[in-house]
Amino acid sequence: MAADVRRLAATRGDLFDFIVVGAGSAGAALAGRLAEAARWHVLLLEAGGDPPEESLVPSLSSRLLHSQYDWSFSTESDHYSSQAQRGGALPLAQGKMLGGTSSLNDMVYVRGNPEDYKQWPMGWDWQTVLPYFLKSENMTDQNLLNDTNYASYHSDAGPMKVSTTDSNDSKFEELLEYMADIGMKTLLDINGPEQLGASKRYFTQSEPPSVRSSTAQSFLSPIADRKNLFVLKQAYVSKIIINEDNMALGVQAIVNKATLDFFTTKEVIICAGAINTPKILIASGIGPKNDVELLGVQLKSDLPVGSELLDHIVIPLVFTKDSDLDKNVSYPMASDINSTPTVHGFISSDSGTQPDFQVISSFLPKSSGLGYDLFYNKFNYAENIAKSVNNSNSEKDLVVFDIVLLHPASTGYVRIKDTSKSTKPKIYTGYFTKEEDFDSFRTGINLVLNITNTTSFGGVNSSLVKLGLPQCSNFDFLSDDYWRCYILNMGRTAYDLAGTCAMGKVVDSDLKVIGINKLRVVDASVVPSLPSGNINAPVIMIAERAASMIKQCYI
Template sequence: MLVKILFYVVALFVNVVQLENITRKWPKNANVAGGDLFDFIVVGAGSAGAALAGRLAEAARWHVLLLEAGGDPPEESLVPGLSSQLLHSQYDWSFSSEGDHYSSQAQRGGALPLAQGKMLGGTSSLNYMVYVRGNPEDYKQWPKGWDWPTVLPYFLKSENMTDKNLLNDTDYAACHSDAGPMKVSTTDSNDSKVEELLEYMTDIGMKTLLDINGPEQLGASKRYFTQSDRPSVRSSTAQSFLSPIADRKNLFVLKQAYVSKIIINEDNMALGVQAIVNKATLDFFTTKEVIICAGAINTPKILIASGIGPKNDVELLGVQLKSDLPVGSELLDHIVIPLVFTKDSDFDKNVSYPMVSDINSIPTVHGFISSDSGTQPDFQVISSFLPKSSGLGYDLFYNKFNYAESVAKSVNNSNSEKDVVVFDIVLLHPASTGYIRIKDISKSSKPKIYTGYFTEEEDFDSFRTGINLVLNITNTRSFESVNSSLVKLDLPQCTNFDYLSDDYWRCYILNMGRTAYDLAGTCAMGKVVDSDLKVIGINKLRVVDASVVPSLPSGNINAPVIMIAERAASMIKQCYI
């Protein structure tokens, strides 16, 4: 254990030393005063807000105020793989779901930790950086003006793809850009294991692609991340959109500024916001618009505190109703179920494996598969390799995925004697939805988050389909040749059921389901905002973040959220320039 810790410390030191050559100049804290007037006020400097404010500030005559409840990202944020060091710290809002005594009971405490970044860059400063845009079919379900041909240019606008293999391939180059501010790259370590994992994905039914963000999504490829190549540095929206313009005179970034409400007059026009800064309550005003970018959890709280939300909820809080809208009523999230397999070890002592489960260093691939031969995938499958006696299984399942110790020990015990391959099955379009309730609008009060997992019966059936697709691998030559077997996890909740029976799998799915951290939909287009992201019934107010997503894309949500910010910036410029 001591050797492991020392290795980790040395690896951290090397990564931090590499950062010395990387620009990370954050904007200075703005010198502003209560009553100051700005063209635009952007609330929240996260995945969407930092990108949006940076784009709006391109118009030199506009004064843009960006308010962020947190501060600058720490060094750990810039080093890929160290995001878990920031969980439950001052850089994380430390939200968790409300225990429902039904789903996710294999999680410690029966509730899900729902990490959300509280710093410049927001969640893009602590997430796993996976870059996935989704499937063109996804955007047919979005309102008019958000179809794939319309949104693709905004994905490209932010992207700076560094993989020359993609850029030199005619078919893939047409799907990528190397001109945007946000670096996107892949990892090239442990290539033999990556190729092995791709073979396993082929056995499941996914052909190998150069990139799943290319001409087609159905298939498997290496993973791409929002990070630079060498040295490897996180490319959050703070690093990409704010750091390069840290000295811009028309961008005012006020940190440690908690926005408590939107100031709305009797004509339902947003005039500005009220913020708590150093225990003082300050009002800031706008000539054009207030834009809320506080995320799927905090945006509902700000709106409801301002009188925008379900009539009963707003009035119970003693707030004057401004617009009766279903704020917080439909929380979306991707649900993940892991399957763990052992295999004979072919550990190569000449290959350097990580001492902690750094998602960028563990050999990992991902793919997308449709269960009905359609062009839109039903499942994302992520396969990861853990070498024998690495201890990575415990770290991954206990520290990263928050499972109970009994579950983590099951994986670790199996990993002590054999290599382990983990298949994470992600249900991309669950029927179940949750909701958010605001019981108190004070600064210290957190929203109540109800995931709603498996409240719709069809999600059990969907997951059984996904599990069966992955279990097919046990009958393939590649797995039989390495004596692979499914690990029986220690799940006290499921001990009364015959192992691998229908009742067992239902219990397994219900208890092992965890979040993919793709929270969205709480202020959806068509329900709370219109297709231009304007809040229905309120003038000069927009929402630009994951909360406006009307249905989940097929994959991780960070890239689509940044795309939304890029498109919103273009909309706003068209309105006023």
């Protein structure tokens, strides 16, 4: 980080106005905003430490996966879905450092569609939440800021830099043509007045040469010297301290092998994410009655904590095309996988304004090595699949279309085995437990397959790559049975985990935990239904709105 934040000299029994647990996408932003009130003493507890220098460099972020900076969660194999993943389990990257997942993700900045927020509780509609998106944003693209159609949808006054990439423009234009061929109009930005269409992607990073703009970098570093904000790193919160009147008094944390209690005069706010927040709540007696009592914990509030885990599901389609490499253009190699030309778009399968699919198209130049790196290292597919992609990539350019199901019917759940620090929660995705998700993906796949019949893509001798998928070897290639098998086995996570402490079920519309006083949850777990797109920007918006709510309560 550009500037370290103050480390608290941990003292048992210290008293604060607010205790924020988790310095991730939501927690760092929330703590930074609460500390704007100079008279409030805010304690921010983070299980990890400072992000390394690699976190700031977008092309190096993959080095942080499965390291000390990643919680390294993994799903339980259900021997049913995602069996093309190594071990049949999905690795779930979640940042364990200041900034949390915003310090290691792909930084894609997408707010979702206005229709999404009609499904959220009252007070979370699009017109209400848009100002909180704008509050954090510092858009650096002058084309958007100066365009009369887009200017009101963006801000350059917030702390978090948002910009687009400066990669090879000709390949961007080519990819946008392909997206247009499957029904997506070209937009300047999908975070503007229209979401149905395709555009270059925007990222939470500064203008080139790009530097990541995590919530730690954006909300904490600039106020490193503020005397009312205390940040305690390497502090694992094991439970919330709740009295007999169901009032949150503080938290218990493990710091340097010592167990320390910290207390609050106003509120405890849990921002530990869709996986860790359920663990903390259940360990504190808040959760399903049977789950809590099986752990030998006194029940405080019987709530469906850990239920209805939400995630966007991704299916890739890989196409070859004739190579037309321009030797005067510098293309990324395998070590720079995040810089490959990529566009994304949103499309509806009917006449509605809410998209059903996000389609991400990426260009992998011939002999780049990106095919293997992408499918094996980044997406965790089995080696035979990565090799089949690499073999095609060694001979031809590839275009990869990732089809993202934005509103799957299937949900998963998180279960807590025990409350010890070293025991990870059990995570079940629930992918394709609802039949309609198969039908939805067939629609999405057919939309993309139609591209081979178009002039721009079909004219370059394109063909669909048959991946090395032994689970589907008994089915005729491209048959209905083959596609069902392909969908079931190739489905992977978009890392948009949410919903395990949803509004209306575990917390109310003010994010207060039902049945417990002085306790809120502010993170992805409160999301009641998935927005159309990557979840990082909506999570930061939730933190901005929560900060405003809290200030209105106490100021």
